Amino acid sequence: MAMRASLLRLASPLTLGRAALYAPRFLRVFLGLMADRRVPAAAKLIPLLVAAYFLFPLDVDWLPVLGWMDDIIVVLIGGRAFVRFCPADVVSEHVAAASGRSWGG
Template sequence: MWKLGRLWTLFRKELLLAWAVLRDPRAPRAAKLATLAAVLYVVSPIDLVSDFIPVLGWLDDGIIAYLLLQVAFKFLPPELMAALRSKVESRARPVAR
């Protein structure tokens, strides 16, 4: 069960990083377009594999969105990627009380 929690944490960080790419004015247009394409593919009713097929339909959405996000992250300059990752890490880290 801890693997599922770890997977959720990684997924959440990737989503926060994608949101940061869309909001940062220093991000190249190609990175923003690839991120937007990932979001549009997930919400689009047009899929490679229909969502009516229980697991495969959702799995293809996740895999294609993940691959598009990785393409978007490749377009980012290394220093911007590092800055955005550190920003996301600080935001995603739970506050100790």
């Protein structure tokens, strides 16, 4: 029940609208991290695995709720794992650059 409430909050128009506003910044951070040589190859493998999931021909759309949410869940978990495997100082540097702030490293 708590997970359903969390998912409903995540899918609220306010949250989705805010996510849409930050999407270009998230994309700049993601692309910057993927291009950065300081990010381990194992971390860069995670987004590739997420992309492979979308290319896989089997889907669980026949399952109620999970079938509709599985793609979102995979992207969120994959994105979080990618950032966790990246060095924290490198992530901070790319977030600051995407935000237009100078990084004081």
